[in-house]
Amino acid sequence: MHYRYHGCLPWNVKRPIGGMLSLPRVHLSLSHLHLSLSRLHLYPSRAQLSSFHLQLYLSHLYLYISHFHSSLSQFNSLSSYILQISKVHRQQNIINAMTRIAEPTPLPPSAHINGTEKHQDQPQDEHKDNLDTFSVPNIQLQIRDLKHPGSKRFLGAVNATDLLTTGTLNVLKLLYNTPPNPETTVPPTSSVTLVLEDMPGVAYTVGHNDNNNIKEIHFSLSYIAQINPPTRVAPEINGVVTHELVHCFQYNGFGAAPGGLIEGIADWVRLHANLAPPHWKQEVKPNWDAGYQHTAYFLEYLEKLYGQGTVRRINEKLRVSRYAEDTFWPGLFGRKVKDLFADYTKTLQHAV
Numbered sequence: 001m002h003y004r005y006h007g008c009l010p011w012n013v014k015r016p017i018g019g020m021l022s023l024p025r026v027h028l029s030l031s032h033l034h035l036s037l038s039r040l041h042l043y044p045s046r047a048q049l050s051s052f053h054l055q056l057y058l059s060h061l062y063l064y065i066s067h068f069h070s071s072l073s074q075f076n077s078l079s080s081y082i083l084q085i086s087k088v089h090r091q092q093n094i095i096n097a098m099t100r101i102a103e104p105t106p107l108p109p110s111a112h113i114n115g116t117e118k119h120q121d122q123p124q125d126e127h128k129d130n131l132d133t134f135s136v137p138n139i140q141l142q143i144r145d146l147k148h149p150g151s152k153r154f155l156g157a158v159n160a161t162d163l164l165t166t167g168t169l170n171v172l173k174l175l176y177n178t179p180p181n182p183e184t185t186v187p188p189t190s191s192v193t194l195v196l197e198d199m200p201g202v203a204y205t206v207g208h209n210d211n212n213n214i215k216e217i218h219f220s221l222s223y224i225a226q227i228n229p230p231t232r233v234a235p236e237i238n239g240v241v242t243h244e245l246v247h248c249f250q251y252n253g254f255g256a257a258p259g260g261l262i263e264g265i266a267d268w269v270r271l272h273a274n275l276a277p278p279h280w281k282q283e284v285k286p287n288w289d290a291g292y293q294h295t296a297y298f299l300e301y302l303e304k305l306y307g308q309g310t311v312r313r314i315n316e317k318l319r320v321s322r323y324a325e326d327t328f329w330p331g332l333f334g335r336k337v338k339d340l341f342a343d344y345t346k347t348l349q350h351a352v
């Protein structure tokens with residue numbers, strides 16, 4: 001059985017599950033892996049990669065290295081490069097765990113999700129849509145190792161039904177107008193399975209190769225087991241799952257959107273669901289598509305500048321057109337993304 005990546009980088013790469021890959025598919029995977037590494041190289045120094053960011057990259061890169069390493073000897077040097085980064089990353093993680101201040105992130109605003117903030121006299125406020133009209137697809141939970149300390153932690157910290165239901169509604173509410181509003185179109189995702197398993201990294205999302213509407217979110221039990229301090233367990237699980245759920249329901253410009261934009265939208269939703277981890281902060285970055293929270297904060301700037309629903313419009317344009325940077329942003333905002341980002345960067349510099 002084959003699954004197709006949909007979401008985290010390298011988000012459109014085919015990953016084998018229980019079987020050999022044909023050669024062309026291997027080449028495809030390798031080229032994307034190189035792409036991911038070149039993105040890593042965009043950062044002037046490793047120190048500028050946040051722990052969270054690096055972990056998400058590694059969660060994918062590890063899988064590739066571990067799968068292809070044995071059969072592709074030319075990847076030896078690449079493997080040791082990744083392992084070298086991971087060593088730095090682990091040390092950084094330990095330091096973070098020792099120095100992080102206990103500051104629980106609020107859980108998703110369930111009252112808001114249940115629609116209690118609806119006001120019929122404010123129809124112009126899109127975020128006050130009737131959420132009952134969004135339907136949550138089939139949701140499943142698979143725990144592949146109940147003896148793992150991460151499993152006990154997960155089951156003790158969250159209610160899986162609420163986690164996936166609330167997370168899905170958060171994603172749909174933020175990315176789509178209430179159906180049947182024709183301005184946005186909810187994708188036909190028919191099933192989401194959360195798979196908890198012992199694996200390196202944090203999490204990734206895949207679509208079934210035969211039916212991309214069937215999604216699987218894989219979440220690392222080892223990662224859950226090491227979340228620190230304990231007050232962060234529930235909010236971090238919620239945050240990671242919400243991020244991955246975005247990959248189950250977002251568009252990607254016919255596979256041409258940069259990974260940084262895909263990941264930025266996912267973290268923008270996480271940000272708006274009040275699930276940003278305490279280490280996130282707005283920083284001056286050289287590129288708008290640095291990804292994750294960095295692009296998320298840029299998207300939030302655009303959402304404020306151009307009005308509520310701006311990220312929905314971005315996602316909708318990724319549904320209807322193949323992404324090309326030169327036409328995508330001017331088509332939406334009449335300006336190049338580099339100019340928009342330069343203005344955003346100025347606001348950060350003035351704030352310092």
Ligand SMILES: [Zn+2]
Nearest residue numbers: 007008263266
């Ligand atoms: Zn992601």
